[in-house]
Amino acid sequence: MRARWIAVAAGAAVIAAGVVVAAWPGDEAHADPxxxxxxxxxxxxxxxxxxxxxxxxxxxxxxxxxxxxxxxxxxxxxxxxxxxxxxxxxxxxxxxxxxxxxxxxxxxxxxxxxxxxxxxxxxxxxxxxxxxPVTRNDLLGPLKTYEQKTQEGLNGLAGQTAALKDAVHSGNRDAAKTAWLTAYLAYERLGAAYDAFGDFDGSINGTADGLPGGTADEGFTGFHRVEAGLWHNEDMAALAPVADQLDADARKLRDTFADSQIDGNDLGLRAHEIMENTLQFELTGHTDYGSGSTLATTKANLDGTQAVLDVLRPLLTPRYPALPTVDKWITRTRSDVDKAGAVPVAQLDPKTRQRLNADVSQLCELLAPIAAIAEPRRVS
CATH class of the missing domain: 2.60.40.420 (Cupredoxins -  blue copper proteins)
Structure with a gap:
């Protein structure tokens, strides 16, 4: 059983499947029909x-x-x-x-x-x-457009991870750090397609959470493993096989994505989840393995959310009156992230950090109804 919420406008119905309410205050005279x-x-x-x-x-x-x-x-x-x-x-x-x-x-x-x-x-x-209601046929166009954009993003990603691999092999740590950030942010912008990536998402963008050996565990691979090595002065020659694997995984994902399919449910759901994960992982510094780039990642996640909204906009405009407010909060959040600068979140002053948390929290709240509104429904 899953609850679904729809919030439309002032005075509108707010629906939650599975929430038991015995009676409404002041309305005891009416039995539940x-x-x-x-x-x-x-x-x-x-x-x-x-x-x-x-x-x-x-x-x-x-x-x-x-x-x-x-x-x-x-x-x-x-x-x-x-x-x-x-x-x-x-x-x-x-x-x-x-x-x-x-x-x-x-x-x-x-x-x-x-x-x-x-x-x-x-x-x-x-x-x-x-x-x-949004039907599966309504979503065919947005899904096709998003899948095309994702394929284009993966094509670019494969070139960026190759550049990262080459920089690591050259032994130039500064060049490798720059190449890492470019490739990593490109991957983060593909936020609504992660489920379609299958196991590749874990190997490319997994963290050390839950691994017995932590960051030293052999199962820790991908962007964050390379990040930890680059920013903690690991020997570049020792780091080269990790960069090789990341590049190989990115190319395999690019080559196999055409055989995958993004679930129609995922577009509306990811619009909210991308920013929810940003609040939970980026703005807490949880996914910072040394680069201090979580604010840059926050901006990439805003880009990923915007990409989802862009393809869903024709469906959302007549269905979600708060969509212009969503747009304003994306602009506001992006501006506040820019003002904060390129520093680790731990180095932000309390007022700035509170403002960013408030921005993303409000944005999450505004994005939440989109998952229910854009979920494909039967009508016949």
């Missing part, structure tokens, strides 16, 4: 339409698991949803209803969608726009 769901019928049992916050108890009387949406029957716009409603179980749908027409749309497994009877709510507030 029990709505029946099955393969043959949908939404029966709602006999007291009223505005305001309420909880529907969705009871699956059928024999298969179903997804249930509360929609405008004329447009299909969603105002509430519960997914993974197992046969014979009851789950709550918590919603806030305003004026307008509603109906339950049921999507049982291996069965066409069923839309139940229309119910009209009056006497309340003006209804928010709701969220129009």
């Amino acid at each position: 029990e709505v029946e769901i099955s393969r043959s019928s949908c939404g029966t049992g709602w006999s007291d339409p009223r505005p305001g916050p309420q909880v529907f108890q969705l009871h699956n009387t059928g024999s298969v698991t179903a997804e249930v949406d509360l929609v405008d029957p004329a447009t299909g716009v969603i105002y509430g949803e519960v997914e993974g409603l197992s046969a014979g179980t009851t789950r709550p749908m918590q919603v806030t209803l305003a004026n307008g027409d509603y109906a339950f749309r049921c999507l049982p497994e291996d069965t066409p969608a069923i839309t139940g009877p229309k119910v009209t709510v009056t006497g309340g507030a003006t209804r928010s726009p709701g969220v129009a």
Whole structure:
């Protein structure tokens, strides 16, 4: 069971599957309506339409698991949803209803969608726009565009890791550090494709976390292993095989990526997760193995988030009113990172560090609804 949240605008429904709410304060006179769901019928049992916050108890009387949406029957716009409603179980749908027409749309497994009877709510507030569902067909164009951009990024990455390898073999530590940063930031900009990279992501960009030998463990490879060696004065000849492996892995990833596929769920999800990981790992210095480049990585992650938003923008613009605010916070965060300079986060003054944490935290909050809005849904 997975909860999904949709926040659209002031007065809109905020939906969480699996959150049990016994009653709303001040509304004890109204019992939670029990709505029946099955393969043959949908939404029966709602006999007291009223505005305001309420909880529907969705009871699956059928024999298969179903997804249930509360929609405008004329447009299909969603105002509430519960997914993974197992046969014979009851789950709550918590919603806030305003004026307008509603109906339950049921999507049982291996069965066409069923839309139940229309119910009209009056006497309340003006209804928010709701969220129009995004289908897998809607995502085909954005996915193709992002996959093309990722392939272009991997083509460039292979050249950059080759330059890093050559610099390490030459014994020029300063040149190798410069080449390392260029290649590493290029990889970090490919933020939404990591799942499609499979095991290569671990070998190319893994950390020493959980390894018995820590940074000395043989399983510690990739960018951070090279970083640790370059900035901790490891013998360049000893570091050369590590750079060789990194370059070989980058080239293999480039050559095999065309056979991979980015999951449609990942685009919207990664828009939020890239910055969430930035807050957890970069702005704490957790992934700094000596280069002090986590602020530069933060900017690369902003680029990665922007790349996701760019391909999703045609879908998000009519569905997410806060998208212009997201754009403003990306600009603000990038500006504050630039002002902070190229220093390790541990060397930032407390006020600057607090401002950057606040920037990225707010950005994470604004990006969070995109995962639910852009998740592909069945509508038939």
